[in-house]
Each structure stands twice: as structure tokens, then as C-alpha cells.
Amino acid sequence: MLDDKPAGEEATTRRDALDVARLGLTLGAGDGAVPLLADVTLRVGRGETVGLVGESGSGKSLTARAALGMVPRGARATGRVTVSGVDVLAAGRRALRDLRRTRASMVFQDPRASINPVRRVGDYLTEGLRARGTPAGAAAERARELLGQVGIADPAGAMRRFPHQFSGGMLQRVMIAGALSTEPELLLADEPTTALDVTTQAEVVALLKEMQRARGTGMLFVTHDLDLAAAICDRVYVMYAGRIVEEAPGRALFTAPAHPYTRALLEASPSAHGDRVAIKAVAGRPRALAESPSGCSFRDRCPLADDRCAEAVPAHRTHRASAVACLRPELVSP
Numbered sequence: 001m002l003d004d005k006p007a008g009e010e011a012t013t014r015r016d017a018l019d020v021a022r023l024g025l026t027l028g029a030g031d032g033a034v035p036l037l038a039d040v041t042l043r044v045g046r047g048e049t050v051g052l053v054g055e056s057g058s059g060k061s062l063t064a065r066a067a068l069g070m071v072p073r074g075a076r077a078t079g080r081v082t083v084s085g086v087d088v089l090a091a092g093r094r095a096l097r098d099l100r101r102t103r104a105s106m107v108f109q110d111p112r113a114s115i116n117p118v119r120r121v122g123d124y125l126t127e128g129l130r131a132r133g134t135p136a137g138a139a140a141e142r143a144r145e146l147l148g149q150v151g152i153a154d155p156a157g158a159m160r161r162f163p164h165q166f167s168g169g170m171l172q173r174v175m176i177a178g179a180l181s182t183e184p185e186l187l188l189a190d191e192p193t194t195a196l197d198v199t200t201q202a203e204v205v206a207l208l209k210e211m212q213r214a215r216g217t218g219m220l221f222v223t224h225d226l227d228l229a230a231a232i233c234d235r236v237y238v239m240y241a242g243r244i245v246e247e248a249p250g251r252a253l254f255t256a257p258a259h260p261y262t263r264a265l266l267e268a269s270p271s272a273h274g275d276r277v278a279i280k281a282v283a284g285r286p287r288a289l290a291e292s293p294s295g296c297s298f299r300d301r302c303p304l305a306d307d308r309c310a311e312a313v314p315a316h317r318t319h320r321a322s323a324v325a326c327l328r329p330e331l332v333s334p
């Protein structure tokens, strides 16, 4: 395979929809520099559904956005991000725009904040198709078909309407149709259902899954709902204070979490199993990377922490089905 990566990089195959290797993000420079992400490594294979979970402020959105080359103003990214073979952090504006229009797309948490309010839904939906060279008539037909598939009644009428003429749930469906219109290799879904009521949430998740499966799209599903992630994801990454602290298959994460933080998140979730030894609800508030203690970022909230945890950021190691950044995962899931 003609891969231009330097020797010594982790094995990367072109089949991966997304490959993030040691992504770091720092705001500003010099003494005032604020680290936002450190050493984030994750991959999403074609057709795979991968969860990214963690409390508010853990860095999920920063990671998802960086995957498409969107980094905050004044921030510097390090490491390597590859989407369908494109080196995102090195790509120019035009290459990134093309990538977002064709091979990778994103469903944002708040559809109203991320869709142009003065453009008709039809224009929004046909944009990516037109960019790929689909003639206007065929693009419109495809857009109507997609609207039907996501459960919008009267697709032809919907094409002529503006975003404010849709309810939140319906607009989220429109966004999903838009995100999938170009049959992307990668779909980044950032809390795609948080703004929706519970019934609509379940419908939208089912729809997203079905459409993604049918197309073989790799999906990064960002959520703070661990139960949901465990239910729909092949693999899940758990993020804390700008770092990945655990990676595990969806089911394994639920039944045998290896990081105390994952365990605490599960305990805090409504469907927590009663037979686990309780690790008290995550006390204190989530930390940003910049205000984390030395060594393990979680240690000041961790009931299992001791002096060794302050020495260095724990390296990822294998415990049961997990890759976990903790010195004593056997105390979490024996």
C-alpha cells in the first residue's frame, strides 16, 4: 500500500475512516499556554460505530471537530489526524472544505446553531451532492428521497421550507439526511440527540444507525450517555480532562469497566447494576486538562488513588477487554 506515513507510526490502514494519533491541542503559547487535549489516540474503522463519552468539558467536541480540521482560533494542534487517507492537520482550507463536503460529515448537537437560517432546506441538502458533481435535478431528487428515508412527510414541500419552519426533532432529521447525502466514509455525530425528547431520541438513534450501517459509514458517536454508547457502539473511548482514559468494546465497558472514572460514570447512570461494588458517584466537578493535578488527572477525585498516581500520567495497558490508563484496574474490575 502506498502510504506516506513516516516509518514508526502506528499501523494505519486506508480502510480506517478516522485515525487520530497523539492529538494534542494547546491554546496560546509561552507561559500562558493552556492545554486542551493531550495524547488523544483513537480510530474508527469503515462501517464501525465508535463511542466517545465523558463528562461535560472533557474534550469530546474539541476532538470531533479537530477530526475535520476545525480547531479553536488561536489553538495549535499536534499529532496526526487522518480521514480517509487525508492528513487533516496538514491540509489546506480548500482540501478541508472538499473533505467536509464529500468524504466526512458532522451532525452537530444543536441543529439550529449549525444550519444557515436563511437558506432553504433544499439548498442545504443538495450542496454536498452538487459539490461532488451531481446535476441539480438529480441532486434534488436524491435529497427528496433522503428526506423520505429520515421520516419527513412531504419531502418536496420540506425542500422549499426554511429551518425555522421545522421542530427541533425534524430539523435534526434534516441534518442527518444532509450528513449522509454524500455517503461519507466518516460521520461525526456530536451529541446528535441531546436536544431531543426521549422518544424522538430513540428514533433518531435508530435511524442514524440504520443509515450508517447500510452505507458502511464509520461513525464517531459523541455522547455523555454511557448506556446509550454501550448499547449502540462496537467500541467506546472514555475521555477525562482532555485525555482518553479507557477504550473497550461496548459491552465490555458496561459489564467490566477498567478505569475508576468509567466505573463511577456507570454507577451514576440510572440503569447501574446493583451487583457492582459501588465507587461513590464522581465527587467534585469535572476538570479541564489545564487544571488537572500532575500524574493521573483523575486522582483527586479517585477513591483508589495513592502516591504512585501522582508520579506520571499512567500509560495505557491492557486489562481484560480494555486498554486503560490506570495503575490498578484489577481493583475496579477484578
Ligand SMILES: Nc1ncnc2c1ncn2[C@@H]1O[C@H](COP(=O)(O)OP(=O)(O)OP(=O)(O)O)[C@@H](O)[C@H]1O
Binding pocket: 027, 036, 054, 055, 056, 057, 058, 059, 060, 061, 062, 063, 072, 073, 224, 288, 289
Ligand atoms: N473554542 C474554545 N476556546 C477555548 N477553550 C475551549 C474552546 N472550546 C472548548 N474549550 C475548552 O475545552 C474543554 C473541552 O471542551 P469540549 O467542548 O470539547 O467539551 P465536551 O466534552 O464536548 O463537553 P460537553 O459535553 O459539554 O459538550 C473545556 O474546558 C472548554 O472550556
Ligand SMILES: [Mg+2]
Binding pocket: 060, 061, 062, 190
Ligand atoms: Mg461537546
